[in-house]
Amino acid sequence: MPANTAVIAFRDDVFGHGLLVGTDVPGVYGRSGEFEDTLVRLDRVVGAAGAADDATVLRFPPVVSREVFERSGYLQSFPHLAGTINAFAGDDAAHRELMRVVENGSDWSAAFTSARLVLTPAACYPVYPALAGQLPPGGRLIDVSSYCFRHEPSEDPARMQMFRMREHVRAGEPEAVVAWREAWLSRVADLAAALGLEARTDLASDPFFGRGGKLLALNQRERRLKIEVLATIASSDQPTAIMSLNYHEDHFGSAFGIVTGDGQVAHTACVGFGLERMTLAMYRRHGFDRQGWPSPVRELLEL
Amino acid sequence: MPANTAVIAFRDDVFGHGLLVGTDVPGVYGRSGEFEDTLVRLDRVVGAAGAADDATVLRFPPVVSREVFERSGYLQSFPHLAGTINAFAGDDAAHRELMRVVENGSDWSAAFTSARLVLTPAACYPVYPALAGQLPPGGRLIDVSSYCFRHEPSEDPARMQMFRMREHVRAGEPEAVVAWREAWLSRVADLAAALGLEARTDLASDPFFGRGGKLLALNQRERRLKIEVLATIASSDQPTAIMSLNYHEDHFGSAFGIVTGDGQVAHTACVGFGLERMTLAMYRRHGFDRQGWPSPVRELLEL
Numbered sequence: 192m193p194a195n196t197a198v199i200a201f202r203d204d205v206f207g208h209g210l211l212v213g214t215d216v217p218g219v220y221g222r223s224g225e226f227e228d229t230l231v232r233l234d235r236v237v238g239a240a241g242a243a244d245d246a247t248v249l250r251f252p253p254v255v256s257r258e259v260f261e262r263s264g265y266l267q268s269f270p271h272l273a274g275t276i277n278a279f280a281g282d283d284a285a286h287r288e289l290m291r292v293v294e295n296g297s298d299w300s301a302a303f304t305s306a307r308l309v310l311t312p313a314a315c316y317p318v319y320p321a322l323a324g325q326l327p328p329g330g331r332l333i334d335v336s337s338y339c340f341r342h343e344p345s346e347d348p349a350r351m352q353m354f355r356m357r358e359h360v361r362a363g364e365p366e367a368v369v370a371w372r373e374a375w376l377s378r379v380a381d382l383a384a385a386l387g388l389e390a391r392t393d394l395a396s397d398p399f400f401g402r403g404g405k406l407l408a409l410n411q412r413e414r415r416l417k418i419e420v421l422a423t424i425a426s427s428d429q430p431t432a433i434m435s436l437n438y439h440e441d442h443f444g445s446a447f448g449i450v451t452g453d454g455q456v457a458h459t460a461c462v463g464f465g466l467e468r469m470t471l472a473m474y475r476r477h478g479f480d481r482q483g484w485p486s487p488v489r490e491l492l493e494l
Numbered sequence: 495m496p497a498n499t500a501v502i503a504f505r506d507d508v509f510g511h512g513l514l515v516g517t518d519v520p521g522v523y524g525r526s527g528e529f530e531d532t533l534v535r536l537d538r539v540v541g542a543a544g545a546a547d548d549a550t551v552l553r554f555p556p557v558v559s560r561e562v563f564e565r566s567g568y569l570q571s572f573p574h575l576a577g578t579i580n581a582f583a584g585d586d587a588a589h590r591e592l593m594r595v596v597e598n599g600s601d602w603s604a605a606f607t608s609a610r611l612v613l614t615p616a617a618c619y620p621v622y623p624a625l626a627g628q629l630p631p632g633g634r635l636i637d638v639s640s641y642c643f644r645h646e647p648s649e650d651p652a653r654m655q656m657f658r659m660r661e662h663v664r665a666g667e668p669e670a671v672v673a674w675r676e677a678w679l680s681r682v683a684d685l686a687a688a689l690g691l692e693a694r695t696d697l698a699s700d701p702f703f704g705r706g707g708k709l710l711a712l713n714q715r716e717r718r719l720k721i722e723v724l725a726t727i728a729s730s731d732q733p734t735a736i737m738s739l740n741y742h743e744d745h746f747g748s749a750f751g752i753v754t755g756d757g758q759v760a761h762t763a764c765v766g767f768g769l770e771r772m773t774l775a776m777y778r779r780h781g782f783d784r785q786g787w788p789s790p791v792r793e794l795l796e797l
Binding site: 212214215216219220221222223224226227247248249250251252253254255256257258259261266267270271273274275276277278279280281282283286289290293298299300303304305306307308310317320321334338340342351352353354400401402403 | 555556576578582585586601606620623643655703
């Protein structure tokens, strides 16, 4: 079945079983009570996989300042996926003019100007400025989770414009950070297996923007900076990343002034879990009736 | 103590105890693991208060389409609080120009144009378009929860730019909707009392924009459309709304074409719980050491 046909068939299945509810925006869905319940159970299992590390929990709302966003380098690599936030700062007269434009059915967006805020593109972005300065001996490990925004309207329910990402973020000396990511490489494979997912781990690259992006992607692959866990969601020919492990080297350490105990620029890495994608992968793999999921999976999820 | 002094003192207390972490944006905070844990427990207690109603659970990401937003009437009443989302649709050349502006430290927001999305101002907004059409006999009751955006940068930790709101939304015949809100009036008072909060219930009005807004607020009070549960957070002189009960009459029914079984425009009402505000009110009332909270409260929260 061609990939796009498979996507539409799967989406219709997901809608038909009432797990997601469509809206008037591609990639923006309502989640049913059961979908949420499954997602929360998966999130708990993800948390248990990293519990031994005793990470510091931090939760941010899904925005960062424009300044943090600029320093992160996201605009250089992924301008097409970003979402900036504007607000209205006009007076009564400007409001009357705004309402006139709205009532004419015209585009009123010009009445809104920058609120100096940007939607969080990945759950870890607010963490780096919070780590600025000298790390304690051994570095830091932060557990974050957030709605994230990617401006890529799509019919594929596995490619949402807003979705939740749980992440662990490690900052410290290069060797410690690399070793931490290595440890998670086997953890994510174990986790996918425990969930009964026929997943595979592969080198990957980010969707860098434009012509120059191809070189960046090649470089990322050659340096083994991004590894993904892929599972079938809409299409078995084109499996979808449900988890990813990213080594940023000194990128965020340099950008946000994060330094190790001996004054070197800290390295960072993160492991991220796409919670909606994991949820969809479970229904795709085990069927739309949760009662029929394999016993070990049901036990793991406490279903 | 003057209100603003009280606000800063309380904020410093909240920061000092590590419950919230400041960022470079007023009203945007990181939440500690304990803060989140308390919030989740309060959310569970809120859920239990309405459990008998067997509401349909729906969860939306914190955005709505520009079209839904226009129809909701929010721009007429609260343009100053809204956040619209822009995205970048340029090519390689436009990207090079964007990066030049960013590197100059200039305002690059003009390179982003409307993504036809708006941040959700209240958890219930995505529900109304989902209810469009004829309601089943007896109407509908929806349980929603979402991060919400209000563009009102403030030093008061109880006035966040992004915060979570749990809501129950009732749609149906006017008498049924009014009776439902009446039932919640005693439930919210009971809930606040069970949490040991010295709360009071009062008529209220929304922060309508501009000169004309004063009339709208007066009208809202006279018609008893908005009732709030107020508790001390930063200032005991100026308590903060932690819950609110809103009767919209036929506003959303008309805007989104929601009709009752006999073809009349449906009325709607909602009861909303500000989860961060409830959490802060608990620490303010019972102290920063959860171990010392009153036994009945600890039992209710399963602490």
